[in-house]
Amino acid sequence: MSPPLPPRRRRRTALLAVATMTSALLISVPQSAQAGPPNLISNPGFETAGTGTMPACWSQSGWGDNDYSFQTVADAHSGTKAMKVSLTRRVDGDRKALITENTACAPTVVPDRQYDLSLWYKSTTPDVSVTLFRRDTTAGWQYWTDLKTLETSAGYTRAEVRTPAVPPNTDKIAWGVSVYGTGSVTTDDYVMEEVSVPAPEPQCTGTPEECLKGRWDVLPVQNPVRSMHSVVMHNGKVLVIAGSGNDEAMFEAGTFTSAVYDPEDGTWRTIPTPVDMFCAGHVQLQDGRILIMSGNKGYPSADGTIGYQGLKDSFVFDPETETYLRTNDMNGGHWYPSATILGNGDVISFGGLKEDSTGNVTAEKFSAAQNRWLPMNEVNQTWSYWGLYPAMILMQDGRLFYSGSHTFGNGTPGTGASIYDYDANTITDVPGLRAKDERDESASVLLPPAQDQRVLTIGGGNNETNPVANRFTDIIDLKQPNPAYVHGPLLPQGEVDQGQGRRPQTGAEGKMYVSAVLLPDGKVFETGGALHDRADPVYEASFFDPVTNTYEPGLATDPIPRGYHSSSFLLPDGRVMSVGDNPGNGTYNHNVSVYTPPYLLKGPRPRITSVIDGEWTYGDTQRITVDRPIAKAELIRPAAVTHSSDPNQRFVDLPLSVDGNNVDLNVTSNPNLAPPGWYMLFAVDAGGVPSVAEWVRLGGPPAMAAKGAAGHHAPSAHVHEFADDLAAEPKKKLKKRSSVPVDPRIAGCDRHYGTAGVCVPTVFPESVKPTTAARCRWLADHDYGRLRVNGGDDPLRLDPDRDKVACGKGDLRRR
Secondary structure (H helix, E strand, C coil), X not given: CCCCCCCCCCCCCCCCCCCCCCHHHHHHCCCCCCCCCCCCXXXXXXXXXXXXXXXXXXXXXXXXXXEEEEEXXXXXXCCCCEEEEEEEEECCCEEEEEECCCCCCCCECCCCCEEEEEEEEEECCCCEEEEEEEEECCCEEEEEEXXXXXXXXXXXEEEEEECCCCCCCEEEEEEEEEECCCEEEEEXXXXXXXXXXXXXXXXXXXXXXXXXXXXXXXXXXXXXXXXXXXXXXXXXXXXXXXXXXXXXXXXXXXXXXXXXXXXXXXXXXXXXXXXCCCCCEEEECCCCCEEEECCEEECCCCCCCCCCEECCCEEEEECCCCEEEECCCCCCCCECCCCEECCCCCEEECCCECCCCCECCCCEEEECCCCEECCHHHCXXXXXXXXXXXXXXXXXXXXXXXXXXXXXXXXXXXXXXXXXECCCCEEEECCCCCCHHHCECCEEEECCCHHHCEEEEECCECCCCCCCCCCCEEEEECCCCCCCEEECCCCCCCEEECCCCEEECCCCCCCECCEEEECXXXXXXXXXXXXXXCEEEEECEEEEECCCCEEECCCCCCCCCCCCCCEEEECCCCCEEEECCCCCCCCCCCCCEEXXXXXXXXXXXXXXXEECCCEECCCCEEEEEECCCCCEEEEEXXXXXECCECCCCCEEECCEEEXXXXXXXXXXXXXXCCCCXXXXXXXXXXXXXXXXXXXXXXXXXXXXXXXXXXXXXXXXXXXXXXXXXXXXXCCCCCCCCXXXXXXXXXXXXXXXXCCCCCCCECCCCCCCCCCHHHHHHHHHHCCCCCEEECCCCCCCCCCCCCCCEECCHHHHCCC
């Protein structure tokens, strides 16, 4: 038996046995499970003994606090031997029987190709996965992915699954079974065969330029509300929420609005909205309802001494009835809160501004089981202030990764990114994020697939100091024992309009308010943005490829400016919709534009002709039929986006088992990788062309009931020991406190001028000279129009003649 390992200092244990073999021995290994093409596995039936306790070319691996055994047994499917792995006690971790990770034993693979893997097994536990490792020619051996959860079986059963396309720089793979629950699995007759998925001949159905860059279309019907929030619902419709729409007059009148857009017929329906949900938080619950938390209790005072005030109010929006229903209140106001759904369906929320404009330090938790916000004493508290819309991304083990993306001002004290452990109630910084105090209105996404546990941050700025928005992209691999951000490629540049017409971007000019959308072909579409706070729109779009970590620049650009209060999001038909733009002059752009990516201009699309069951649960194998061969399938969580932030956006790979046009999709057993709820299911061919999405619900009650009726219990989550050897120590515990002070000017707007919906920058861009004439010229170039002066102060010297009108004729008269 192995000694227990510390539960929070997990390390992958060393291989317990490594076989040393000669070429002659390898040639003599029996190939007892050949089928069609040559089997690429050495000793697939364990018939050849090794130099240690394991058969030749097979090794023991694993981690965690558990008692286990590895045995070569006579209970074979064919031949005389099989491998049995047993766990008799488990606190955490797993045990694996894997192909030995060396040149002699590990099969050689070719990047971008796929392989069918199969084995025969019987199991007394559902907590068994087919697990892959790969050898990177630069970085060496590393975990790749889990492919399939094996159901319990008293007799031998064959399991087959197809790998994803082999990543670049990979020359070898090793695989086998991981056991992560008490019980045993016996396996035999492993097979690995290369497969070829035919790619249809592409047929350009647009202009040559469109087939390379995609196409934007501005819809004939405008968005009827000044929306700041966009949610794609499981009926395919889009909910956009405005509240008062950053319009103080509408707030004073109690006019709060939302609207629902139906892509099927292009219609909009305005929805009565109970409170000012302007700058609330939102997330999709597992039953498909939308949880909306907080919002705006009050606008800043005219003299700037009081900032925005947050609501305690909370509602759910029902997509079926298109109505808001009130929940219980939160424990405090949270204007600009985070909202992250957890693997059990609960929602956790941090940050934002309280009712008195101070920073909220209270963690809030919405219980899915109780359908309510929990009292403060039932929620773990660190009393930390996370800022406004902090990007809190759920990790595969249930912890949260704060990526460093936020809205307004500087980042939190520390390195700018950290790992938050709710159960241990600790926060530990992770290093490497560049310009951590210039990540205001940056975007962060969990890169496809979610199983890879890599996060990309894009661009950003700082609305308090108002520098030129940056071009930085940074990537962190949370699979590493001590993860750290590394530099990604610079954001591509496009054109910027600073009020005198478009010009090419130069130097270090990037963008903030960027939108990042996960696409069904596995790329990230980035679009929109601005050079400065609420000003100077940037016209640029690109694809980021997570496989190569490179950008494909020069895509078609949205003809509509998309800066502050804009959103872009994936529709079920594979297009991207963009709404909103609310520059500092207080106007709002109601035009709606839709991007057609090049993959929709390559000819006919694959089609999902049937989905046997729309209610899925973890560890399922779900069958679909398609009209032609596909290379991959995935679940994409529908958008719930605001202010460049959607921490719940994720793309979950579904490894395939293929029998002609019948395709079995293997669902992860880990709800932290795919939190419960509705997802868009896409099937994608070898040319990268996706089907129209079908809607499925993961973790749905009917699927869970079916499992129970069959006499099986659902598998446990297969969690890996990622990010468990952090170099930094957890931050010092904070004492209980009610809030933190927040400067009323945190929004970057000088409230001495205009209305609350207008944002005259507290700090003008560096290129603007600190003179009345230069500042007034900048305001004129950006269409601010007539601005009243509030109170007796004129800190920006925009009203030298003191007539209470900024930048009037008298103010610009030469003196």
